[in-house]
Amino acid sequence: MTARNFTILGGGIAGLAAARTLCDAGHAVTVLEAAPRAGGRVASERVDGFTLDRGFQIYLSAYPEGRRFLDLKALDLKAFMPGALVWNGARAATIAHPLREPLAALSGVVHGIVPPADALRMLPFARAALRGPSDAPGAPGTSALERLRAAGISARTIDLFFRSFFGGVFFDRSLETDASRLDFLLRMFAEGFACVPSRGMGEIAAQMERNARGARIRTGARVERLEGRTAVLASGERVESDGVVIATDADGLRALVPGLPAIHWCGTLSAWFATPDPAELPSWLVLNGSGRGAFNHGAAMTSVAPSYGAAGQGLFVANTAFLPRDFHTSADVAEDMRRTLAQILGARATSGWRLLAVQRIERAIPRQWTDDVAVRAPHELGERVFVAGDHVEDASINGAMRSGRLAAERLMASFA
Numbered sequence: 001m002t003a004r005n006f007t008i009l010g011g012g013i014a015g016l017a018a019a020r021t022l023c024d025a026g027h028a029v030t031v032l033e034a035a036p037r038a039g040g041r042v043a044s045e046r047v048d049g050f051t052l053d054r055g056f057q058i059y060l061s062a063y064p065e066g067r068r069f070l071d072l073k074a075l076d077l078k079a080f081m082p083g084a085l086v087w088n089g090a091r092a093a094t095i096a097h098p099l100r101e102p103l104a105a106l107s108g109v110v111h112g113i114v115p116p117a118d119a120l121r122m123l124p125f126a127r128a129a130l131r132g133p134s135d136a137p138g139a140p141g142t143s144a145l146e147r148l149r150a151a152g153i154s155a156r157t158i159d160l161f162f163r164s165f166f167g168g169v170f171f172d173r174s175l176e177t178d179a180s181r182l183d184f185l186l187r188m189f190a191e192g193f194a195c196v197p198s199r200g201m202g203e204i205a206a207q208m209e210r211n212a213r214g215a216r217i218r219t220g221a222r223v224e225r226l227e228g229r230t231a232v233l234a235s236g237e238r239v240e241s242d243g244v245v246i247a248t249d250a251d252g253l254r255a256l257v258p259g260l261p262a263i264h265w266c267g268t269l270s271a272w273f274a275t276p277d278p279a280e281l282p283s284w285l286v287l288n289g290s291g292r293g294a295f296n297h298g299a300a301m302t303s304v305a306p307s308y309g310a311a312g313q314g315l316f317v318a319n320t321a322f323l324p325r326d327f328h329t330s331a332d333v334a335e336d337m338r339r340t341l342a343q344i345l346g347a348r349a350t351s352g353w354r355l356l357a358v359q360r361i362e363r364a365i366p367r368q369w370t371d372d373v374a375v376r377a378p379h380e381l382g383e384r385v386f387v388a389g390d391h392v393e394d395a396s397i398n399g400a401m402r403s404g405r406l407a408a409e410r411l412m413a414s415f416a
């Protein structure tokens, strides 16, 4: 094999997966990353000793690409309970995964927030998920809403549970997201756990960076334009190579390659609270199934991973399923969410909460409606110029890794 010299534009999870794949095959790789750090949208920061991720993000232990690229043991993953505490506007009850926590799954029925007929239908629906796609979402075609209706699940349970649960995953409560995404995620939830690394989600990016052994990762290196396989930096420096992977986000790609159709982004707002008494916090994901108020989903991070906390205090993150525009300030949104949480969790659990940070994330993930998924950027843009990024696979850490690996494999195959 001839060792070649490759350039990767963008050092997010997709770019790092491409770098690792090419380095492992013995090639010389340079990653040009515009930001001061690699990792892209997966990051954590420390605020007053607390660990705050970039928005509420979780890692699914069943992600197939994660098994290739990550040392899961070293991440020291901490798992959420498989289900959620769901509020219907009057009371809250747990709706657990029927295959993972069958007894807790009945709690929603017992508390009268899930009709018994729906509870019965969710069992075969969950079983069917185990026969769903195991390596990546299948072909697009129908919406998640249509899939749920076809399974016979009532509008009441769709509104109560599925809109808030998958609204939190897709940052879109419409459930117009393509059903292939739903099928794949249902299988991931059936086969594994939703987790966070004990040192924060940023540890996933840090490990990916460490594991891209041998790649030269240049941060603060924004690529202004691409001339064939030559990347031109803002300084005028020209980086030439035998092949290129463009692993920027979707907007970065469109800036470098004009003429591609624009994409729709889904945004979110996350408010992080320090809480005086961690023992008062729930260990389940909390969902607002009432459809009222800005709060959609949230979690007591310290109930899952105590190391996210500081000075004996707990940490709660509250999130919207959209980017709010009808409030004066982000602090208003945070306060609105805290008030809703006081109704769900009770005044005692939510008293003395201190707002640590509010994150407005305009471009969280590309929208994945059936029409969006059908018009993707091509995998190859010119001779030995390939495309990676969550916008060409599914919008997730797994999709980003897969896109990077496939782009690197296509690039190497182009020399065969």
Ligand SMILES: Cc1cc2nc3c(=O)[nH]c(=O)nc-3n(C[C@H](O)[C@H](O)[C@H](O)COP(=O)(O)OP(=O)(O)OC[C@H]3O[C@@H](n4cnc5c(N)ncnc54)[C@H](O)[C@@H]3O)c2cc1C
Pocket (backbone or CB within 6 Å): 009, 010, 011, 012, 013, 014, 015, 032, 033, 034, 035, 038, 039, 040, 041, 042, 054, 055, 056, 057, 058, 059, 060, 221, 222, 223, 224, 247, 248, 249, 252, 253, 268, 361, 363, 364, 365, 388, 389, 390, 391, 394, 395, 396, 397, 398, 400
């Ligand atoms: C709030 C939030 C919640 C999420 N929740 C989850 C979750 O729970 N589970 C899950 O699996 N996924 C989740 N995701 C999605 C996941 O984080 C992304 O799909 C994934 O990180 C995308 O990786 P990427 O490499 O494709 O893109 P990015 O991370 O966007 O990386 C692209 C990189 O390219 C760089 N770049 C752009 N233009 C240029 C240029 N001209 N020159 C050089 N560099 C450039 C950027 O600086 C960036 O570092 C979430 C994302 C967000 C924001």
